[in-house]
Amino acid sequence: MIAGAGVVGLGTALLLCRDGHDVTVLERDAEAPPAGTDAIWESWQRKGVNQFRLPHFFLARYRRLLSTELPDVAEALAAAGAIRLNTVLDAPETVRGPARDDDGAFEVISARRCVVEAAVASVAERSPRLEIRRGAPVAGLVTGPAARDDVPHVVGVGLATGEEIAADLVVDMTGRRSPLPRWLEAIGARAPRDELDDCGFVYYGRHFRSASGDIPPSIGGFLQHLGTISSLTLPADNGTWSVTLVTSAQDKALRALHNAETWEKTMRSLPLVAHWLDGEPIDDRVMAIAGIEDRHRNLMVGGTPVATGVVAAGDAWACSNPSVGRGVSIGMLQATVLRDTISATGLEDPWEFACSFHDATADIVEPWYRDTLAADRHRLAEIDALIEGKEYRPADPGWEVSQALTAAALKDPDCLRGFVTVAMVLSRETDVLSGPGMLEKVTALGGDWRDEPIPAPSREELPSTVAYG
Numbered sequence: 082m083i084a085g086a087g088v089v090g091l092g093t094a095l096l097l098c099r100d101g102h103d104v105t106v107l108e109r110d111a112e113a114p115p116a117g118t119d120a121i122w123e124s125w126q127r128k129g130v131n132q133f134r135l136p137h138f139f140l141a142r143y144r145r146l147l148s149t150e151l152p153d154v155a156e157a158l159a160a161a162g163a164i165r166l167n168t169v170l171d172a173p174e175t176v177r178g179p180a181r182d183d184d185g186a187f188e189v190i191s192a193r194r195c196v197v198e199a200a201v202a203s204v205a206e207r208s209p210r211l212e213i214r215r216g217a218p219v220a221g222l223v224t225g226p227a228a229r230d231d232v233p234h235v236v237g238v239g240l241a242t243g244e245e246i247a248a249d250l251v252v253d254m255t256g257r258r259s260p261l262p263r264w265l266e267a268i269g270a271r272a273p274r275d276e277l278d279d280c281g282f283v284y285y286g287r288h289f290r291s292a293s294g295d296i297p298p299s300i301g302g303f304l305q306h307l308g309t310i311s312s313l314t315l316p317a318d319n320g321t322w323s324v325t326l327v328t329s330a331q332d333k334a335l336r337a338l339h340n341a342e343t344w345e346k347t348m349r350s351l352p353l354v355a356h357w358l359d360g361e362p363i364d365d366r367v368m369a370i371a372g373i374e375d376r377h378r379n380l381m382v383g384g385t386p387v388a389t390g391v392v393a394a395g396d397a398w399a400c401s402n403p404s405v406g407r408g409v410s411i412g413m414l415q416a417t418v419l420r421d422t423i424s425a426t427g428l429e430d431p432w433e434f435a436c437s438f439h440d441a442t443a444d445i446v447e448p449w450y451r452d453t454l455a456a457d458r459h460r461l462a463e464i465d466a467l468i469e470g471k472e473y474r475p476a477d478p479g480w481e482v483s484q485a486l487t488a489a490a491l492k493d494p495d496c497l498r499g500f501v502t503v504a505m506v507l508s509r510e511t512d513v514l515s516g517p518g519m520l521e522k523v524t525a526l527g528g529d530w531r532d533e534p535i536p537a538p539s540r541e542e543l544p545s546t547v548a549y550g
């Protein structure tokens with residue numbers, strides 16, 4: 082049983098069904114996706130997902146998973162008008178060098194978030210062994226005899242209507258605002274260990290559409306750190322794309338970005354980004370989101386599970402700074418870990434399963450969360466330093482080399498592929514840099530990254546800062 086029919090929840094359900102399990106997905110929101118991308122964008126009500134109409138981009142790791150595990154979802158996405166692009170081969174040949182045999186790994190299939198979710202849902206809804214019940218909010222957990230040591234053992238869930246649904250395993254996939262700690266408390270379980278942090282960024286984004294169906298060219302990358310702001314320019318489906326400015330929540334001077342006119346002036350002041358505004362806005366205002374938590378939930382406390390028969394996955398397990406676009410790729414990576422752990426360990430011994438799933442998640446998935454968290458903290462500290470007019474020089478060689486890799490990506494085809502490999506969640510930075518000669522090359526070509534000009538007005542000249550006065 083899966084609580085939550087979000088984009089990762091449904092993807093997880095599909096993986097489990099195809100491995101021979103019967104899966105019921107219980108979703109709080111009542112509405113199924115309407116037919117047609119315009120209706121999906123304009124009218125599908127998804128109050129359960131705050132970021133439902135905010136800019137998203139789906140990375141090569143997700144595309145690879147769809148190609149190998151869920152090709153019918155990739156087909157549904159293509160049919161819905163998703164864009165396919167190659168994050169290396171689409172760069173100028175002067176930067177990427179000649180095409181290589183394995184460059185297909187960098188291919189991406191992406192679309193607006195609601196369009197991707199509708200495509201996954203369309204496949205899930207006709208999938209054998211899978212039942213989706215919408216308008217069925219889970220209200221709590223149901224327990225049976227403990228598997229071991231008086232630790233509560235979950236055997237199903239209770240709905241708000243009082244109905245109880247039995248399950249061999251309950252997977253909490255209710256997203257960033259998962260109520261699992263409350264549910265666990267109600268069955269007498271120890272509290273899970275939550276690490277919580279407001280990730281400290283604010284997003285100001287809009288979507289556009291071109292009359293021709295063309296998408297503006299990316300110059301300088303989808304994500305650019307431009308002093309105290311970052312820009313995100315993300316191609317999507319059916320000639321649409323999104324443009325976002327990301328700032329620190331502490332940066333009061335930039336709050337004027339809520340205002341559409343100030344937002345546009347600020348965007349137009351960025352030479353590598355301004356051309357992304359040349360389309361028709363398809364949302365009626367600048368969409369802002371703040372208070373997005375970095376959160377990691379651990380159901381193993383003191384070396385033992387707080388409960389058996391229940392696990393957390395997707396954003397309900399961990400969520401972090403969305404500007405790097407990793408949430409769905411990391412969530413679906415964990416979905417494969419869940420499927421493989423069930424297959425290897427079985428569910429007959431719930432204690433063993435809980436420990437095995439925890440260990441496999443910690444080994445395979447958590448490092449991606451930790452890397453993202455570390456990068457977020459550096460970026461926020463860098464913004465704070467820049468606001469004060471100081472240079473950010475942390476005593477962390479990992480951060481230095483990461484910045485050097487970003488700078489070297491524009492100067493060397495190997496460094497470009499190394500950078501994109503990390504950005505697309507294909508391999509971690511430590512693995513990329515341990516390749517033959519990579520660290521030396523990155524240091525030689527990118528070590529002077531602080532001297533690179535920033536293609537943006539100074540902070541004092543930014544229209545949003547000027548508007549603040």
Ligand SMILES: Cc1cc2nc3c(=O)[nH]c(=O)nc-3n(C[C@H](O)[C@H](O)[C@H](O)COP(=O)(O)OP(=O)(O)OC[C@H]3O[C@@H](n4cnc5c(N)ncnc54)[C@H](O)[C@@H]3O)c2cc1C
Pocket residue numbers: 084085086087088089090091107108109110128129130132135136137138139140217218219220254255256257284370373394395396397403404405406407408409410412
């Ligand atoms: C601003 C922003 C931008 C982002 N951009 C990107 C991006 O570019 N690329 C990327 O990969 N990721 C991005 N993410 C992250 C991505 O949105 C999440 O990783 C993804 O939605 C997680 O999917 P999920 O299925 O785990 O949870 P969700 O999509 O949050 O779904 C949870 C579901 O649970 C349901 N639910 C809640 N409570 C209950 C209940 N009691 N009973 C039943 N159902 C319940 C909700 O209604 C919802 O449908 C972004 C996030 C934010 C905040």
